[in-house]
Amino acid sequence: MIEFSHLSKKFGKLPVLDDVSLHLTNGKSIALIGPNGSGKTTLIKCLLGMVVPDNGTITVDGSDIYGDWSYRAGLGYMPQIGRYPDNMTIAQVFGMMKDIRHIPDQQLDEDLIRAYKLPAIYDKRMRTLSGGTRQKVSACLAFLFDPAVIVLDEPTAGLDPVSAGILTDKIIAETQKGKLALITSHILSELDDLVDEVVYLQDGRVKFHKSLPQLRADTGEHKLVRAIAHVMENA
């Protein structure tokens, strides 16, 4: 369970997040939608502790994350652009992460690694990888430690349709196990089967936070793309 309360952040003079309050519950997969520059990535980075908010608090399972680091053990993150040390091989990156987290091998979730057939290219160095393969590595790392909360920033942006399908299936499977998935995406069509709730951000403010059926009922549109378009036009 994640609670954002009255979160604000400015980069210089530019307000990126403006009094954002959200309550996200376990077992749900939540889409974070909004135009470019609406603060989606910043909100995620605040949750991960990469960006320190100016005001407001974030609590994960009831405890404030400010100055805390241990909560990140229950967090998996797939960044929009995965950046890794150039000289490391894929195997070394996985090895290092396992080494840092020291979780026994049998508790690791290596489904995605197998599905993406990564062991075949374990010796490749990170700098030689294509954008899509990098994304696969990021996805595998996000799920590897079986975290309770999975944060995915534009997960399918660089992936081919087959790989994207594998990833969406994995996300659905994990949320059915009671995990919380927070997804940002611009490809709204693929979110239809994936998400339970929609959070719409605009100019750093939460415009609405509704469940998908509620949104459909309110807008009278079945498809998420249409529903969001409806909201944007009537705003």
Next chain:
Amino acid sequence: MKKIVKYVLLDILRNKILISYTLLLFAITMTMLLLGDNETKVLLSLLNIVLIVLPLVSIIFSTIYYYNSVEFIELLVCQPIRRTSILLSIYAGLTLSLLIAFAIGVGLPLLLMDHSSTAALLVMIGCLLTVIFAALAILGSVRMRDKTRGIGMAILAWFYFSLLYDGLVLFLLFQFSDYPLEKPSIVLGALNPIDLARIMLLLRLDSSAMMGYTGAVFQEFFGSAGGTLLAFGLLLLWTMVPLWAALRRFNHKDL
């Protein structure tokens, strides 16, 4: 934390620049030891190398390494690790590898060919300068987001500490030459780690006689056991303060 240090160390020790730095130091030290006829002269020449090359390599290498590991840092920051231990691990890995290079390049030949306590002091001073300038590099690169500015600042800092500062001190000494400046010059010497290191070693080599009355004051102050301890304490402060400031900034930095 140990694990991150291990990965940083493994990464740097494979670096060709560091290997050539080690070889260069080794070649210079060996040449001087083999060609020099007088031990004091050899140590003086080595001192000049240590005072100029070491800070330069230490600050530039550390700055560039930090900017190159920005991705690595981002990867670690969203793992369950304290930010403090991430930065300290990177710093520890960096200084350890630079110290290893210095130990092999200068320490080993000195240990084999020259067993004097002055040589030991030289090695110690070299180690301290490496550690200090790596800390300054970390502070600079944590504060500057832009790589070009960061590296530029590192070069400027080195320029300031090794050349500009002495010029400024000389200027001050000339301007106020009518006043007794012995005590202020001790303070001025302590405000620059390179000067402090130079004074500490020169006093050991009895070259302080050439510095006239100021040299005698230096001898009286830094020559005593308390003075030496104070000098070492100051050099340690030169490490701790930049590192502390870097940690403070890093803990609140947006990545």
